Amino acid sequence: MKFERYGKGIAKGLRVTIKHLFRHPVTVQYPEQRLNVSRRIRGNELIWDKERCTGCATCAKSCPQGAIEIVTSKGEENNYIVDKFEVDTGYCIFCGLCVESCPYEALFMGYAYERARYRRQQLVLAKEALLVSDERQPSGYGRPKVEATLPQQTLLLYRDEVKK
Amino acid sequence: MALKTEPFVLNIGPVHPSTHGVFRMRAILDGEVIVDMEPIFGYLHRGIEKLAEERTYTGVIPLTDRLDYLAAMSNNLAYVLAVEKLAGIPVPERAEYLRVIMAELQRIASHLIAVGAFLNDCGAFFTPFLYMFREREKIVDLFEMVSGQRLLYNYMRVGGLSHDIPSEFLPALDKFVSQMPGFIDEYDQLLAKNEILLARSKGVGILPRELAINISASGPVLRASGVKWDIRKVDPYSIYDRFEFEIPTGSVGDAYDRYWVKVQEMRQSLRIIKQAMGQLPPGEVKSQVPHLLHPPVGEAYGHIEAPKGELGFYLVSDNSIAPYRCHIRAPSLMNLTALREMMIGWKIADAIIIFGSIDITMGEVDR
Amino acid sequence: MAIANLGLNTLGRLETLPPDWPGGFWWHWLFFTVVIIAFVLLLVMGFIWIERRGMGRMQARLGPNRAGPFGLLQPVADAIKVLIKEDIVPTNADKIVYWLAPVIAFAPALMIFAVVPFQDGALLADLNIGILYVVAISSVSTVGVFMAGWGSSNKYSLLGAMRNVASVVSYEIPVLLSIVGVVLIAGSLSLNQIVLAQDIPFILLQPLGFLIFFVGGCAEIHRSPFDLVEADSEIVAGFHIEYSGMKFAWFYLAEYAEALAISAIITTLFLGGWRGPLLPPFLWFLIKVFAVFFVMVWTRTTLPRVRIDQLMALAWKFLLPLALINLIITGIQVLTWPVALPWVMIPVNFAIMAILVLLWSKLFKLGGGRVEV
Numbered sequence: 001m002k003f004e005r006y007g008k009g010i011a012k013g014l015r016v017t018i019k020h021l022f023r024h025p026v027t028v029q030y031p032e033q034r035l036n037v038s039r040r041i042r043g044n045e046l047i048w049d050k051e052r053c054t055g056c057a058t059c060a061k062s063c064p065q066g067a068i069e070i071v072t073s074k075g076e077e078n079n080y081i082v083d084k085f086e087v088d089t090g091y092c093i094f095c096g097l098c099v100e101s102c103p104y105e106a107l108f109m110g111y112a113y114e115r116a117r118y119r120r121q122q123l124v125l126a127k128e129a130l131l132v133s134d135e136r137q138p139s140g141y142g143r144p145k146v147e148a149t150l151p152q153q154t155l156l157l158y159r160d161e162v163k164k
Numbered sequence: 165m166a167l168k169t170e171p172f173v174l175n176i177g178p179v180h181p182s183t184h185g186v187f188r189m190r191a192i193l194d195g196e197v198i199v200d201m202e203p204i205f206g207y208l209h210r211g212i213e214k215l216a217e218e219r220t221y222t223g224v225i226p227l228t229d230r231l232d233y234l235a236a237m238s239n240n241l242a243y244v245l246a247v248e249k250l251a252g253i254p255v256p257e258r259a260e261y262l263r264v265i266m267a268e269l270q271r272i273a274s275h276l277i278a279v280g281a282f283l284n285d286c287g288a289f290f291t292p293f294l295y296m297f298r299e300r301e302k303i304v305d306l307f308e309m310v311s312g313q314r315l316l317y318n319y320m321r322v323g324g325l326s327h328d329i330p331s332e333f334l335p336a337l338d339k340f341v342s343q344m345p346g347f348i349d350e351y352d353q354l355l356a357k358n359e360i361l362l363a364r365s366k367g368v369g370i371l372p373r374e375l376a377i378n379i380s381a382s383g384p385v386l387r388a389s390g391v392k393w394d395i396r397k398v399d400p401y402s403i404y405d406r407f408e409f410e411i412p413t414g415s416v417g418d419a420y421d422r423y424w425v426k427v428q429e430m431r432q433s434l435r436i437i438k439q440a441m442g443q444l445p446p447g448e449v450k451s452q453v454p455h456l457l458h459p460p461v462g463e464a465y466g467h468i469e470a471p472k473g474e475l476g477f478y479l480v481s482d483n484s485i486a487p488y489r490c491h492i493r494a495p496s497l498m499n500l501t502a503l504r505e506m507m508i509g510w511k512i513a514d515a516i517i518i519f520g521s522i523d524i525t526m527g528e529v530d531r
Numbered sequence: 532m533a534i535a536n537l538g539l540n541t542l543g544r545l546e547t548l549p550p551d552w553p554g555g556f557w558w559h560w561l562f563f564t565v566v567i568i569a570f571v572l573l574l575v576m577g578f579i580w581i582e583r584r585g586m587g588r589m590q591a592r593l594g595p596n597r598a599g600p601f602g603l604l605q606p607v608a609d610a611i612k613v614l615i616k617e618d619i620v621p622t623n624a625d626k627i628v629y630w631l632a633p634v635i636a637f638a639p640a641l642m643i644f645a646v647v648p649f650q651d652g653a654l655l656a657d658l659n660i661g662i663l664y665v666v667a668i669s670s671v672s673t674v675g676v677f678m679a680g681w682g683s684s685n686k687y688s689l690l691g692a693m694r695n696v697a698s699v700v701s702y703e704i705p706v707l708l709s710i711v712g713v714v715l716i717a718g719s720l721s722l723n724q725i726v727l728a729q730d731i732p733f734i735l736l737q738p739l740g741f742l743i744f745f746v747g748g749c750a751e752i753h754r755s756p757f758d759l760v761e762a763d764s765e766i767v768a769g770f771h772i773e774y775s776g777m778k779f780a781w782f783y784l785a786e787y788a789e790a791l792a793i794s795a796i797i798t799t800l801f802l803g804g805w806r807g808p809l810l811p812p813f814l815w816f817l818i819k820v821f822a823v824f825f826v827m828v829w830t831r832t833t834l835p836r837v838r839i840d841q842l843m844a845l846a847w848k849f850l851l852p853l854a855l856i857n858l859i860i861t862g863i864q865v866l867t868w869p870v871a872l873p874w875v876m877i878p879v880n881f882a883i884m885a886i887l888v889l890l891w892s893k894l895f896k897l898g899g900g901r902v903e904v
Contacts, residue, residue, distance in 0.1 A: 007892070286836060509901040
């Protein structure tokens with residue numbers, strides 16, 4: 001047995017811990033301080049652009065869960081009129097496959113993540129509830145034009161070096 | 165005259181702070197010594213293999229995220245490799261390099277949790293766990309920048325990746341790769357030569373070399389027992405044959421060796437990332453694949469060296485939009501087979517340590 | 532015998548009273564009882580705060596900081612939470628044993644403070660067997676813990692209680708022997724006399740004794756790295772699994788009160804008690820107690836836990852021989868160099884400690900390991 005058994009390992013460990021006592025902690029005090037999330041965040045909501053949507057239902061076909069329900073009827077100029085566009089955000093897993101597959105860029109993931117509700121029924125969103133508004137901002141997942149307008153993400157790599 | 169004793173049954177139950185998920189061990193104890201042990205799992209079964217038969221090939225990718233939820237990129241990669249083998253789809257060069265970078269970053273992140281949880285089970289009250297989570301936070305931030313989510317990324321697609329990396333990814337990755345070896349050294353200083361840790365884990369839970377090969381163990385568990393077997397070297401997938409790295413191998417196969425192998429693997433992963441960053445070519449990241457894929461009739465097995473071991477997907481196709489059968493070879497389930505032999509004769513405190521050192525995630529075991 | 536003389540004369544002066552203390556025996560007793568209870572409760576709260584905040588900062592995170600400025604009211608919040616929780620009693624629990632256990636576990640921690648001097652002559656009872664009383668009383672809390680483990684009718688808590696009994700019994704002897712070294716130098720068992728005899732703090736004269744007492748003390752109050760009695764990740768809170776509400780509060784208090792007691796004893800025996808240059812003696816006492824406790828928090832944050840057979844091997848095969856050798860050498864030094872004692876002892880004892888620790892750790896074999904079944 002070498003002489004390392006007399007407690008040197010314990011002493012080294014104690015030194016590391018006491019050094020940490022004098023560094024700044026990395027905690028962020030939510031909700032007073034918030035970090036910027038990624039520009040491509042797949043946040044907890046879906047945003048629908050009514051003008052661009054043609055009712056092709058590609059999003060509903062590519063959803064693995066089947067959370068999107070679309071009912072259309074034939075319009076005059078040989079197009080579809082969307083009668084019902086309902087997303088069950090309680091059943092959705094926010095994988096983003098629907099957003100990726102939309103050929104007309106009419107569907108966006110949301111930017112916010114604090115979307116808790118008290119009742120299950122409030123999570124089923126129909127046509128008007130899915131539109132863009134002040135509280136419901138789109139994120140840049142799969143949409144490079146939106147991504148360029150959003151603020152940059154705060155990374156722990158850069159945050160850690162400022163306060164030492 | 166000897167005191168009359170009788171063994172009693174203790175349920176180290178599904179709800180326990182240290183059984184990495186919902187896992188139940190039914191131990192028969194004589195005092196504190198484990199005389200017999202029966203593992204009971206299945207508490208997290210969600211039917212992923214059956215669900216995969218009802219989704220398109222692209223729709224299965226979010227499901228594979230949820231297998232080993234701590235190493236989601238590797239799961240995605242294994243499945244996507246299997247589909248590409250089945251349908252014969254080429255992958256662009258830039259996508260291959262980015263896949264290697266993501267997989268190695270994921271390996272570091274997964275090993276950080278494994279080592280942190282192991283040290284937590286040893287009793288170091290959350291301190292190494294929190295330090296390692298601080299590093300894992302940096303990796304997860306990078307993944308969030310790329311894919312939009314922090315745990316279940318859904319980033320790989322059949323034929324490449326879903327999006328290209330943003331412009332601030334490479335400078336941040338550079339900073340991470342230069343900082344990380346310093347932090348690994350700090351963890352070594354904290355606990356690698358600690359007398360108490362050595363006393364607790366050296367010689368504990370030895371998995372003999374023959375037994376490890378016979379039960380088809382893989383990953384760090386196998387390498388710690390002295391078998392130099394890594395799928396990245398033996399059967400290179402993607403472009404791993406272009407990088408040089410070593411395979412750390414233990415000698416004895418006890419809990420300390422498994423811990424040591426993981427720490428060394430983290431250093432080797434950093435080496436691979438540095439080389440890949442230097443050789444990254446420009447280009448597109450996804451080849452043209454139809455929206456609903458109809459692979460030819462046949463079967464394929466795609467396997468990778470996931471952080472926990474050999475993760476394999478066996479796909480059978482009958483030319484429809486969904487796989488006919490998708491079987492998942494989960495490394496944690498295979499590594500778990502020898503738990504009984506490893507644990508008999510040790511005390512309860514050692515049982516928790518042995519279980520923590522083979523690093524399983526119940527999402528994989530139960531699927 | 533002094534109490535029998537009292538009769539109805541409660542305001543009379545007695546020989547056993549310190550001469551400068553006004554009032555009679557009963558006022559003295561009442562005053563110090565109140566002071567000790569207030570001291571223990573307040574300082575336990577301070578300890579809880581130091582532990583949680585200090586441990587948090589050492590783990591690169593903030594400790595509690597919401598319940599009052601800097602989280603200073605967090606222990607108060609903990610106390611209120613624990614008081615209003617539902618009191619759940621398991622059906623198969625042995626009622627009397629289950630109910631009495633917290634009391635028996637907590638009371639000795641409070642009783643130790645009867646002989647700890649806060650200032651020159653300021654103690655509840657200046658027993659001339661002070662330190663022997665302390666050692667005797669501190670063993671009683673083990674009975675309480677074992678009653679808790681048995682009365683809960685739960686296999687996990689029984690395991691924890693068994694471990695506790697084994698560990699406390701193993702560590703009594705090295706701790707006692709290291710105390711005897713101090714007593715030899717001071718010449719008296721009374722804690723007041725020991726503090727008065729420390730012109731040079733005994734930590735310099737008895738470094739090996741200090742080390743043994745610190746390690747043994749941490750093991751007796753089952754704090755990390757020896758907290759296998761209530762190991763969170765193995766037997767999920769050990770002997771107090773089945774306790775909730777006020778009874779759990781007693782155990783929680785008892786853990787920190789015992790830590791406070793051991794810190795206070797270390798301060799009086801080795802660090803010089805209330806002695807110090809400028810500040811009032813009471814403040815020096817507090818500073819030293821906090822310093823000792825901070826070292827305990829520091830080791831708790833860093834070190835993993837030992838196993839039960841390794842714990843007992845450490846006590847019997849490592850600490851006990853070292854304590855015996857320490858005792859013999861101290862005895863020889865006290866007998867042969869009584870006048871120039873400090874100048875001889877400091878360098879010699881440090882050298883002996885270094886040599887012994889290095890040598891013994893080379894020879895120390897842990898044993899244990901796999902048992903053939």
